[in-house]
Amino acid sequence: MKQASSNYTPMSNIFADRLSDVPKSFIREILKVAIDKEVISFAGGLPNRDLFPINDLKKAAEIVFEKVGPDALQYSNSEGLVELRKFISNRYKQKFDLDIPVEEILITSGSQQGLDLLGKTFLNEGDDIIIEEPGYLGAIQAFSVYKSRFNPVKINEPGMDLEALKHVFLGRNPKLIYMVPNFQNPSGMSYSDENRKEIASLLVSRNLFLIEDDPYGDLRYTGLQKISFKQLLPDQTIMLGSFSKTVVPGFRLGWIVAPKHIYEKLLIAKQASDLHTNQFAQCVLAEYLAMGGFNAHVENIRRVYNIQREAMIESIKTHFPKGVHFTQPEGGMFLWVTLPHNLSSMKLFDIAIKNKVAFVPGHPFYIGKSETNTLRLNFSSVDKETIEIGIRRLGDALRTMLEVG
Amino acid sequence: MKQASSNYTPMSNIFADRLSDVPKSFIREILKVAIDKEVISFAGGLPNRDLFPINDLKKAAEIVFEKVGPDALQYSNSEGLVELRKFISNRYKQKFDLDIPVEEILITSGSQQGLDLLGKTFLNEGDDIIIEEPGYLGAIQAFSVYKSRFNPVKINEPGMDLEALKHVFLGRNPKLIYMVPNFQNPSGMSYSDENRKEIASLLVSRNLFLIEDDPYGDLRYTGLQKISFKQLLPDQTIMLGSFSKTVVPGFRLGWIVAPKHIYEKLLIAKQASDLHTNQFAQCVLAEYLAMGGFNAHVENIRRVYNIQREAMIESIKTHFPKGVHFTQPEGGMFLWVTLPHNLSSMKLFDIAIKNKVAFVPGHPFYIGKSETNTLRLNFSSVDKETIEIGIRRLGDALRTMLEVG
Numbered sequence: 001m002k003q004a005s006s007n008y009t010p011m012s013n014i015f016a017d018r019l020s021d022v023p024k025s026f027i028r029e030i031l032k033v034a035i036d037k038e039v040i041s042f043a044g045g046l047p048n049r050d051l052f053p054i055n056d057l058k059k060a061a062e063i064v065f066e067k068v069g070p071d072a073l074q075y076s077n078s079e080g081l082v083e084l085r086k087f088i089s090n091r092y093k094q095k096f097d098l099d100i101p102v103e104e105i106l107i108t109s110g111s112q113q114g115l116d117l118l119g120k121t122f123l124n125e126g127d128d129i130i131i132e133e134p135g136y137l138g139a140i141q142a143f144s145v146y147k148s149r150f151n152p153v154k155i156n157e158p159g160m161d162l163e164a165l166k167h168v169f170l171g172r173n174p175k176l177i178y179m180v181p182n183f184q185n186p187s188g189m190s191y192s193d194e195n196r197k198e199i200a201s202l203l204v205s206r207n208l209f210l211i212e213d214d215p216y217g218d219l220r221y222t223g224l225q226k227i228s229f230k231q232l233l234p235d236q237t238i239m240l241g242s243f244s245k246t247v248v249p250g251f252r253l254g255w256i257v258a259p260k261h262i263y264e265k266l267l268i269a270k271q272a273s274d275l276h277t278n279q280f281a282q283c284v285l286a287e288y289l290a291m292g293g294f295n296a297h298v299e300n301i302r303r304v305y306n307i308q309r310e311a312m313i314e315s316i317k318t319h320f321p322k323g324v325h326f327t328q329p330e331g332g333m334f335l336w337v338t339l340p341h342n343l344s345s346m347k348l349f350d351i352a353i354k355n356k357v358a359f360v361p362g363h364p365f366y367i368g369k370s371e372t373n374t375l376r377l378n379f380s381s382v383d384k385e386t387i388e389i390g391i392r393r394l395g396d397a398l399r400t401m402l403e404v405g
Numbered sequence: 406m407k408q409a410s411s412n413y414t415p416m417s418n419i420f421a422d423r424l425s426d427v428p429k430s431f432i433r434e435i436l437k438v439a440i441d442k443e444v445i446s447f448a449g450g451l452p453n454r455d456l457f458p459i460n461d462l463k464k465a466a467e468i469v470f471e472k473v474g475p476d477a478l479q480y481s482n483s484e485g486l487v488e489l490r491k492f493i494s495n496r497y498k499q500k501f502d503l504d505i506p507v508e509e510i511l512i513t514s515g516s517q518q519g520l521d522l523l524g525k526t527f528l529n530e531g532d533d534i535i536i537e538e539p540g541y542l543g544a545i546q547a548f549s550v551y552k553s554r555f556n557p558v559k560i561n562e563p564g565m566d567l568e569a570l571k572h573v574f575l576g577r578n579p580k581l582i583y584m585v586p587n588f589q590n591p592s593g594m595s596y597s598d599e600n601r602k603e604i605a606s607l608l609v610s611r612n613l614f615l616i617e618d619d620p621y622g623d624l625r626y627t628g629l630q631k632i633s634f635k636q637l638l639p640d641q642t643i644m645l646g647s648f649s650k651t652v653v654p655g656f657r658l659g660w661i662v663a664p665k666h667i668y669e670k671l672l673i674a675k676q677a678s679d680l681h682t683n684q685f686a687q688c689v690l691a692e693y694l695a696m697g698g699f700n701a702h703v704e705n706i707r708r709v710y711n712i713q714r715e716a717m718i719e720s721i722k723t724h725f726p727k728g729v730h731f732t733q734p735e736g737g738m739f740l741w742v743t744l745p746h747n748l749s750s751m752k753l754f755d756i757a758i759k760n761k762v763a764f765v766p767g768h769p770f771y772i773g774k775s776e777t778n779t780l781r782l783n784f785s786s787v788d789k790e791t792i793e794i795g796i797r798r799l800g801d802a803l804r805t806m807l808e809v810g
Contacts, residue, residue: 014580019674052475054470054474062463065459070454073457073462076655116679125530141673145677249479249480250683250684251685252514272517272547275543280686281685
């Protein structure tokens with residue numbers, strides 16, 4: 001037995017081990033640099049605030065105060081508001097012809113909580129999990145807390161690298177595989193239907209769940225809707241969804257779809273985490289959705305973001321030097337740039353900031369890398385004209401860098 | 406290496422070990438039984454919905470839509486709204502003459518998330534934690550997830566059993582001690598100033614943090630305000646607070662106060678858990694608090710709950726048979742009953758439900774007990790007249806039980 005110290009001393013060893021592996025949000029640090037009003041920032045991951053349906057939400061809130069009253073402000077159930085879950089179920093039916101019972105839909109405090117609950121429910125220390133490379137930083141943070149072992153598998157258009165995926169299974173038995181198959185954050189890449197089918201056939205016989213995270217699925221600007229993994233692997237797929245990109249992020253409203261025996265575990269984890277999601281925001285959102293303007297609203301977001309996406313692609317073609325590769329996403333909010341000659345995107349960042357333009361260097365999206373030749377550009381939160389100026393500045397920074405060597 | 410199964414089979418071993426120890430919310434099960442409209446329920450832990458400041462919150466929401474607009478609906482920082490944190494800081498100054506910098510206040514998605522973040526930040530598997538016996542169920546659930554070892558210490562008026570507390574330190578080095586020293590849930594008991602000072606002198610030299618959870622502190626109906634552990638052990642105390650009992654629970658807004666080096670860890674845990682707390686609800690609450698009616702509102706809650714508390718105490722004196730012990734709390738929402746002759750409160754529950762009255766049997770508030778002679782009564786959510794009828798029914802049930810033996 002260790003002796004308790006007799007004098008008060010700084011408590012260095014008192015923390016749980018689990019937080020030591022969680023990457024600090026590098027993006028937060030970058031956003032601080034980008035706060036200078038003169039800096040054009042492609043660093044954020046924010047939806048365009050000018051598109052928030054403020055007037056309709058205001059109307060919905062008024063109706064909730066009048067019609068629902070105290071029930072919208074009281075403690076509530078952990079599963080979430082049934083009207084909201086019905087809306088989500090109906091939408092899966094319309095979009096994918098999927099029959100998802102309301103009993104398999106759990107409302108979460110944003111998609112990030114969905115990731116945390118899945119980590120809590122599935123991951124023991126050292127358990128293997130497959131993630132994409134590059135991968136979504138929020139997922140890396142959430143799963144790091146549970147001290148799982150990451151197995152990154154490269155993604156390239158048209159999707160996940162199948163040979164690399166097979167290779168993981170040679171030595172390990174991962175419990176989970178995490179994917180953002182539509183307009184991925186950070187890369188903007190999407191998986192083709194064929195790639196999805198091949199992945200499904202690889203996973204079907206295994207003791208493993210696939211997490212299909214789809215925050216951007218409604219933001220498709222071109223090309224055809226792809227098949228959902230839930231259609232391919234109904235018993236093994238857990239879906240995550242969010243209203244952050246289609247309505248507003250400030251409400252922190254997302255959901256998990258999980259088979260019943262998983263759902264029961266997730267519900268215990270949810271109760272232990274925050275009892276239930278903000279009831280008032282759930283009621284306001286449900287009222288807003290009942291008002292019927294959601295589809296037209298999403299259509300408008302698509303129209304505007306597509307203009308910005310096209311402006312960014314065209315500006316890059318005009319202003320970037322040769323040898324710089326970039327993705328041309330069919331939807332979402334991000335575009336992924338690969339520099340030639342393995343140039344460092346961190347070095348580019350320093351030059352770019354002097355030129356008053358910001359982005360996110362790629363390395364936080366990898367496991368255990370401190371430098372890469374990749375970077376993420378966001379096009380959802382900056383208008384067309386500003387995109388053109390910003391990309392020109394970034395092109396100048398690239399040329400400065402190539403000249404210096 | 407274990408071989409992956411070649412056929413799809415139910416995945417029984419796929420879950421993390423941590424959830425196996427989390428008690429299901431027994432109270433939730435009880436609330437289901439108590440849903441019958443004819444049953445008078447003292448089982449809940451709900452604030453009285455008739456007292457919610459709906460009109461003022463409606464006004465505040467309108468102002469937020471007009472004045473703050475999209476910023477109230479966008480992604481925001483993990484620390485929480487600074488106006489809210491200033492209000493909390495000022496209130497600690499007024500109430501306890503405590504100087505709490507805004508940088509040490511973290512807004513959480515309800516107090517329950519505060520418990521989860523503390524578990525995440527401090528507890529490795531098998532770490533010792535001291536809790537009260539009986540103890541708050543939400544805390545037991547939250548900490549169970551992290552597979553800590555519970556060391557329950559009896560509480561009795563006037564507070565924690567000091568000999569039992571000393572006994573824990575003979576063989577173990579707990580990292581955390583969790584307490585609800587004012588009008589505890591479930592017992593309604595409070596710690597005297599003297600008891601607090603003795604506890605503090607026992608803890609001061611140890612490598613351990615005290616979590617002072619105070620959701621009911623503002624709901625004092627009689628007696629004098631007690632000293633805060635933060636005054637006694639400033640470097641070792643972490644405080645939890647909540648607006649659920651003083652404004653509305655549906656907003657899910659609480660907070661943690663922690664020394665800076667702890668705060669930084671909690672912030673990482675918060676980011677990984679849900680990025681940040683609902684921004685819109687934070688703005689509406691801050692606007693409501695700025696309107697200035699909060700103190701008068703809390704005064705009104707106190708007045709009404711005190712009427713209900715007194716009605717329950719008087720009814721118990723009139724209707725309960727001799728030999729039944731009960732606490733007379735100076736505040737909060739609960740009263741704790743101890744049956745004579747070690748009679749089972751579960752058996753009483755079955756008789757009571759037939760008499761159309763419900764309560765929570767005591768055993769979920771203990772570690773590893775399936776039966777006790779204790780039970781919890783809630784007086785905040787039932788009016789005076791209903792309390793008198795309900796307590797009479799419960800008295801009848803008690804007499805039936807005593808007659809049967």
